[in-house]
Amino acid sequence: xxxxxVTITSGKGxxxxxxxxxxxxxxxxxxxxxxxxxxxxxxxxxxxxxxGLENRIVYDLVDVIEGRCKLRQAMIKDKRVADLYLIPAxxxxxxxxxxxxxxxxxxxxxxxxCAWIIIDSPAGIERGFRNAIAPADLVLIxxxxxxxxVRDADRIIGLIEAEGKGPGKLIINRVKPEMVKRGDMxxxxxxxxxxxxxLIGLVPEDDRVxxxxxxxxxxxxxxxxxxxxxxxxxxxxxxxxxxxFPPLDGQVGLLERIARLVxxxxx
Amino acid sequence: xxxxxxxxxxxxxxxxxxxxxxQLVLIHDRAGLSPGTLDALKDDxxxxxxxxxxxxxxxxxxxxxxxxxxxxxVADIPLAPSRERRRELG
Ligand SMILES: Nc1ncnc2c1ncn2[C@@H]1O[C@H](COP(=O)(O)OP(=O)(O)OP(=O)(O)O)[C@@H](O)[C@H]1O
Ligand SMILES: [Mg+2]
Numbered sequence: 442x443x444x445x446x447v448t449i450t451s452g453k454g455x456x457x458x459x460x461x462x463x464x465x466x467x468x469x470x471x472x473x474x475x476x477x478x479x480x481x482x483x484x485x486x487x488x489x490x491x492x493g494l495e496n497r498i499v500y501d502l503v504d505v506i507e508g509r510c511k512l513r514q515a516m517i518k519d520k521r522v523a524d525l526y527l528i529p530a531x532x533x534x535x536x537x538x539x540x541x542x543x544x545x546x547x548x549x550x551x552x553x554x555c556a557w558i559i560i561d562s563p564a565g566i567e568r569g570f571r572n573a574i575a576p577a578d579l580v581l582i583x584x585x586x587x588x589x590x591v592r593d594a595d596r597i598i599g600l601i602e603a604e605g606k607g608p609g610k611l612i613i614n615r616v617k618p619e620m621v622k623r624g625d626m627x628x629x630x631x632x633x634x635x636x637x638x639x640l641i642g643l644v645p646e647d648d649r650v651x652x653x654x655x656x657x658x659x660x661x662x663x664x665x666x667x668x669x670x671x672x673x674x675x676x677x678x679x680x681x682x683x684x685x686f687p688p689l690d691g692q693v694g695l696l697e698r699i700a701r702l703v704x705x706x707x708x
Numbered sequence: 709x710x711x712x713x714x715x716x717x718x719x720x721x722x723x724x725x726x727x728x729x730x731q732l733v734l735i736h737d738r739a740g741l742s743p744g745t746l747d748a749l750k751d752d753x754x755x756x757x758x759x760x761x762x763x764x765x766x767x768x769x770x771x772x773x774x775x776x777x778x779x780x781x782v783a784d785i786p787l788a789p790s791r792e793r794r795r796e797l798g
Contacts, residue, residue: 588730595734624721631727635734 442475444552447559447679448577449612450601452593454564456585457614460650461642461672462561463491464661468676470525471662474556477516479547480530481573482563483539489529493657494519503531506543512550521662526555536568541575548576557679566600574601579679580609581641586616586627595636612642612675618689642675644668645689735772739779746770753783762788 449458449465459482466478479502480488489495500515505528519525531538548558562573574580580601584594594611601607613629620626633640647668653660661672667689674684736742741749750770757763767786772779 588726588733591730592733592737595737599738621723624723627723627726627730631723631730635730 442553442556444477444548444555444558445679446548446552446576446578447557447581448481448562448573448579449559449581449583450562450570450573450597451564451583451590452566452597453584453590456590457583457612457644458564459487459491459561460654461581461583461612461614461644461675462488462559463659464669464672465676465679466557466559467492467519467522467525467659468661468673469557469559469679470519470522471673472676472680473524474680475524475526475554476557476559477526477528477551477555479528479558479560481539481544481560481569483530483569483572484532484535485563486530486532488561489517489527490657491654492519492527492659494527494529495657498529501529501531502547503534503538505547506539512547521658524555536563536572539572541572544572545576566597570597570600571604574604574606577606580606581612582609582638583612583614584632585614586621586632588627591627591632591636598636598638608638610641611636611638612644613640614642614644615646616643616689617646621689640686641678642671643686643689644671644675735774735779738774739772739781741772741781746772750783753785757785762790764788 447465449462451458462478466476470476478488478492480486481502482488483503489498494517497517500510502515504510505512505515515528516526517529519527551558558576560573560577563569582594582597582601584590598607598609601609611633613632616629617626621628629640629643645667647660647666649660649663649666650668653663660666660669661676663669677684750768753770754763754765754768758765764786769784771782773782774780
């Protein structure tokens, strides 16, 4: 096995990097690919709670890098999904305790033991971001359909190219189809037009992301949710499958409803 | 916004405004030139060119355009009417 390393980053904070890491990781592992998620947000550890593994942390990323434990000891095994692991971030240290070289060395050691390594990057364009993308074979940029988030995504895409890690692929998260439909939210075409990057995921705004995070069970493991299915689609696309983007079904407008009624055959 | 505008969809939806603002902000970001810097650049340009030829400073436009793969600084600098021309006009 030689793992592929995927880093999820954004520029702007709070757009869904940690959520995406947990869900894409869970989705890959759920279909049988041994997967290790790494929380590279040193000092602001979060991936552990989103994955529901916070109570089992003994060692962290910095412990491995500074040689206080073996790599295996810092890998927390998920109980629901076989072959899903988390390497948590250190909570009491800062980004300067890790270097890009450390991350490359750590991932190289991991590569032969799993199929995928998914890295949750911190927000921003500084040291933590550089640490997170250093070992990446592929960088996924995540954004929300808002000017500020797209603008920061553009900046990050430029930096990723400058570091020789491009071209990345884009995830648009928290799309509200009804708002896009009535012209009050940037649609995927608007965003892809200005960013000129390949789209790999379109994730709707979904309350279940929050309830899932409350419970510490990634929504990708919930068969019935729209966002979960969007994350599973991303995992399949990463894996090389050609998965079409299903229409994000918004609320059907009044005219559309009338049109459906008068259309022969009805709904 | 009137009910009529609303019915006929004549209002300007916020996504359209967002699209325009986003395009503009990205053009400046990518060039590393803020609108303020562009203004300063325009003033310098006017001063430099005025040393050699009379220009109509009020009609000068300096803008950033982006083509497919290149960003372009486009300066439109109208010359002041020449002396002969001014005599003809006067
Ligand atoms: N598709 C979605 N629908 C609803 N809520 C979402 C969605 N995606 C993310 N969220 C919520 O948005 C918040 C921020 O998400 P998350 O922590 O994943 O962002 P982040 O990019 O990792 O943030 P940070 O930059 O602070 O690390 C969380 O409360 C999360 O539950
Ligand atoms: Mg995060």
